[in-house]
Amino acid sequence: MLTFYHTPLSINSRRVWVALLEKNLPFDAHVVALSGDQFQPEFLALNPFHHIPVLVDDGFTVIESFAILDYLEAKYPTPSLLATTPEDIAKMRMVEMVTVNELVPAINPLTKQMMGFGQESDEAIAAAQQKAEVVLTFYADKLGDRPFFCGDQLTLADVVAGTFAPWFEALGLPMENYPTLQAWTNRLIERPAWQTTQPTQEDLAAFRDRMQQRMAAQGQ
Numbered sequence: 202m203l204t205f206y207h208t209p210l211s212i213n214s215r216r217v218w219v220a221l222l223e224k225n226l227p228f229d230a231h232v233v234a235l236s237g238d239q240f241q242p243e244f245l246a247l248n249p250f251h252h253i254p255v256l257v258d259d260g261f262t263v264i265e266s267f268a269i270l271d272y273l274e275a276k277y278p279t280p281s282l283l284a285t286t287p288e289d290i291a292k293m294r295m296v297e298m299v300t301v302n303e304l305v306p307a308i309n310p311l312t313k314q315m316m317g318f319g320q321e322s323d324e325a326i327a328a329a330q331q332k333a334e335v336v337l338t339f340y341a342d343k344l345g346d347r348p349f350f351c352g353d354q355l356t357l358a359d360v361v362a363g364t365f366a367p368w369f370e371a372l373g374l375p376m377e378n379y380p381t382l383q384a385w386t387n388r389l390i391e392r393p394a395w396q397t398t399q400p401t402q403e404d405l406a407a408f409r410d411r412m413q414q415r416m417a418a419q420g421q
């Protein structure tokens with residue numbers, strides 16, 4: 202049996218959550234509140250770095266979302282979320298890595314602004330938008346006119362980039378300039394796996410409150 206330790210709002214968790222659902226795998230979900238649960242000895246025994254997500258499969262523990270995605274593909278290959286041609290495999294990996302290495306740091310000020318965490322300068326916001334647009338242009342180029350990054354089939358490229366996609370508009374990114382990406386986003390958010398894992402407004406409000414309290418306690 203699979204046990205999935207996660208926090209619904211975490212983007213690092215969500216890519217694994219979506220993959221589990223897309224692969225129709227049954228699993229037990231354990232929510233880790235991240236308000237201290239992650240430092241409990243039982244959780245540290247699973248992940249000494251106190252991060253979610255964690256997957257336990259019949260006593261075998263996997264940490265790091267990308268390691269979990271690799272494990273799921275190897276252990277439960279059907280339906281596959283992997284590209285097949287050399288070009289598509291390269292594209293899939295590029296999109297995954299650009300998402301975590303380029304998009305995530307670029308949108309940090311936009312995320313903080315969207316969540317109401319402090320005041321970002323106009324310059325910081327403009328610079329973040331400009332960097333994020335380089336990523337969106339890259340995505341649009343790699344998507345081309347295909348339904349998903351690697352063709353007709355959903356792959357990990359869509360899972361990893363696509364778990365950010367519903368936020369682009371709210372982050373203040375001009376999606377009207379990227380009609381093919383907007384259509385791809387719409388295609389994804391109709392899928393049951395996206396519907397199931399999309400945070401509600403209440404989830405977001407609770408997260409915002411928790412973070413604001415934590416920042417106030419740290420004198421930020």
Ligand SMILES: N[C@@H](CCC(=O)N[C@@H](CS)C(=O)NCC(=O)O)C(=O)O
Binds near residue numbers: 235239250253266267
């Ligand atoms: N590289 C890790 C990052 C995991 C991560 O940063 N998780 C955050 C939530 S998004 C976390 O567990 N934070 C709690 C903590 O560090 O105490 C992965 O991809 O799984």
